[in-house]
Amino acid sequence: MKRAIKILSIILACFALLWLALYIYFQWILEPPIPKVNESAYQKFERKKLAENYYTLGNNFLRQNQYGLWEEYIEGSPFDRGVALGKLNKELLYKQEEAFVDQIQNLIPNKKYLKFLSYFTRFFNRDLSKHFPLENQKEIYGESLYAPHEFNYIGAPFDRMLNYHAAHDIGHALQNFALVGCTSFSSWGNKVEDSTMIVGRNLDFSLGDKFAEDKIVLFVKPDSGYAFSIVTWAGFIGCVSGMNEQGITVTINAAKSDIPTKAKTPIAIVARQILQYAKNIDEAFAIAKQHETFVCETFMIGSAADKKTALIEKSLTKTILFKSDTNFIVCANHYQSDSFKNDKNNIENIQTSTSSYRQQHTLELMDRNNIFSPQTVGNILRNQKGLNEKNIGIGNEKALNQLISHHAVIFKPEQRLMWVSANPYQLGAFVCYDLKKIFSDSTFRKTARLSLPEKTLASDTFLLSKDWQNFLTYKDLKQTFKQAERVNKKLENEREVIQRFLFSNPELWETYAIVGKYFMAIKENDTALAYFEKSLKKDVASKQEEFALKELIKKCQNKN
DSSP: OHHHHHHHHHHHHHHHHHHHHHHHIIIIISSOOOOOOOOOGGGTSOOEEEETTEEEETTEEEEEOTTSOEEEEEEESHHHHHHHHHHHTHHHHHHHHHHHHHHHHHHOOOHHHHHHHHHHHHHHTTTGGGGSOHHHHHHHHHHHTTSOGGGTTTOOHHHHHHHHHHHHHHHHHOGGGOOOOOEEEEEOGGGBTTSSOEEEEEEOOOSOTTTTSSOEEEEEEESSSOOEEEEEOTTOOSOSEEEETTSEEEEEEEOOOOOOSSOOOOHHHHHHHHHHHOSSHHHHHHHHHHOOOSSOEEEEEEETTTTEEEEEEEOSSOEEEEEOSSSEEEEOSSOOSGGGTTOHHHHHHHHHSSHHHHHHHHHHHHHHOSSBOHHHHHHHHTOOOOGGGOOOOTTOTTSSOOSOOSEEEEEETTTTEEEEEOSSTTTSOEEEEEHHHHHHOHHHHTSSOOSOTTTOBOOOGGGGSHHHHHHHHHHHHHHHHHHHHHHTOOOTTHHHHHHHHHHHSTTOHHHHHHHHHHHHHTTOHHHHHHHHHHHHHSOOSOHHHHHHHHHHHHHHHHHO
């Protein structure tokens, strides 16, 4: 008996040591090393509030304009910039992280399980900091000093903020999450009203409406490289859409990837390096080739020096420069160069996703507009129809404008002009900024208005339509149906609610699929089957969705 107790004690001691070792590993070894920094003068400065939603810190400032966009200017060394961002964005950092975490908690409501998954993510991203340039580590660390502590159960602030920069890539890799489906295009020469290049893009990276409420147009004057502007959100210093003072524009479009096994450099950090240090397409290509990434991506690079736009197609194993032999180029979410024509992921993506359809529709719209201006580019970005202007329902993933966009942006690189869409989506005003003025004239920066009102494009008239009101009804009732489906509960006033829902978006395939899933949840399979069959008769977004619908039909038939 004593021998058994002794053996049991040894086993328990071993488990305790193992637990301690794992704890130390997660808490210390996996904790990213803090970059060495000198104290920033901004750490001693108090943020000044000059007016409602208007703050300054030295020469840096943050203010909200009349369109609801936040305009922010920062300058100096990497750590100085990070501290300035952290102090100026304090409230926005909380709102942004709350929106992000709320979205995650909708999927994972258990906090203990969420913490376990955070450990898993940290293990997966255990070497993530090594793949960030030191400059970006210092920026993120400076900002993390002012990050909210309410979310420390997920991880320490610096750790969290590093990992949030990889969330964009994970969303790309897990295509079934449908977080991304961006479209971008460019034209130059005789297709443009003044013969100079123009670029348009929608960023359809969706983490919910709350996440997109506080868009920031950030102007950065670093102590090395070129001054630049990015469209971003609090806590994110990477580039998804931006232009620098040399007239280089960078936008990113996801391509289909295998599920990653280990973290490398986040795509938005590679894009940020290009934006800060490239002055032409060749330099952008050289920077892209330097970095290993863990997802596949296309960088659209507009260049004032080259007077044209090119694509950098980057996979896990190769980086290819693709140039158009015409005076325009279109990019959706698949590769176009000969180097990837036999790539299995790319072939599957073209065949099963909405990427090829959106590219064809963009080409159709570009062909219909003989001469491009910022207004015609904005109209294309806002287009909600299908090929041949077919009504495919509001919010269909086949459309260029799916009403999920975080932002849309238009660039005129040779003039250093950029237009950024105000909320909602790309429907609000396209607010125009002149980078030459902003970076060269400190007096202009201190004025109450950074934008150029005479060049700003008006909001989409769709916002004044009955269809917009119907879409808001559709979004609201969609959540009602999904909640009823989750709890397998019959709706009150079911018939009336269904009629209102169907009326709100009658041409969208998903409207009928949602009602079908609701009836399936409450075990009314015959009714569910009828709705799934109606859904299939509409313009289903992709082959994947079509296959999923057919599987649901089989389940209903088998249960009868």
